[in-house]
Amino acid sequence: MISKKSFKVNLPFHNILAITITICTLLDLTNCQTCQLTGLSPSTPNIxxxxxxxxxxxxxxxxxxxxxxxxxxxxxxxxxxxxxYPSLKQYFCFGCSPDQPKYTSTNAQGKKVLKVCSNFFSSKVWGAPLNEKTVKYDPCGLQITLNGQQQIVTASTQYPSAQDFVNSNQPIFLSDFLIEFDDKNCLIGSILKINWFNTFGGLAIYFLISILFI
Structure with a gap:
């Protein structure tokens, strides 16, 4: 009878880490991905x-x-x-979303792209069809930066469509991203529930591989 120990393979740390990342990617675990703002995996803020x-x-x-x-x-x-406008706040906070790494990519022109859900933006943020102007923000006005100067504008006259708005008002800290609207594979908004599998899945996989192969 062959003992269980004979199946073990000694792997260095970087190989175990690579295997862990590969498995995490295949399982689509959020905490295996890298955040744009921190350069780390999503985690519970210490502060x-x-x-x-x-x-x-x-x-x-x-x-x-x-x-x-x-x-x-x-x-x-x-x-x-x-x-x-709490939904606009959610949009500006997208850089903090743990799902941000899942819906960012680089297009054929080398431009960073963030996919935002069409329905979320249209119904919650824009308050109008995406190809139309909005009057939602007109009662308050918007203070924006134009040509390096602060100016107060009326949204319905400044932005003919939602795309015009996001082209110059990206989520904060994601100003180098092109915002594209999508119906399926996209960032929708806040996550209010703790996904324990996503939170601890990557760590569990790492320790499991360590036990099996070291």
Whole structure:
């Protein structure tokens, strides 16, 4: 009878890590992927987020980035309009989403692309069909940067469509990304439930491989 130990293969650390990443990718585990903002895998913030709180249990940003997102996002509106548009806040917080790595890619021209769900943006953020203008933000106005200067504009006259808006108002810290609307494979918004398999799956796979092959 062949003992179980005879099946073990001694593998160096980097080989085990490579196998772990491959398995994680095949299983589509979120925490095996790399966040654009931190360069790390999504994780529970050690210091609670104060602005992008929809990602409190699993995030792709840290406390300082969260505070900078808050400052930049709130700069769009007067104090009277803060908190009036929670879905736009979600959009600006997309860099903190643990799903951000899953829906970013590079196109044939070498441009970074972020896929955003059409239905989410149309119904929640834009409040109108994507190919039309919106009056949703007209009561408050928007303070944006044009030609290096701060200007106050009316959304319905400044942006003929949702694509025009996202072309110059990307999620904060993702300004070098091209925003594309998609119906299926896309980033939709906040994640309010803890996915324990995604949170600990990669770590569990690593230890399992370590036990079997070391």
């Amino acid at each position: 609670p987020l104060q602005y992008c709180t929809m990602y409190q249990t699993n995030a792709c940003c840290n406390s300082l980035q969260d505070q900078q997102i808050k400052a930049l996002a709130q700069g769009y509106f007067s104090s009277r309009c803060q908190g009036r």
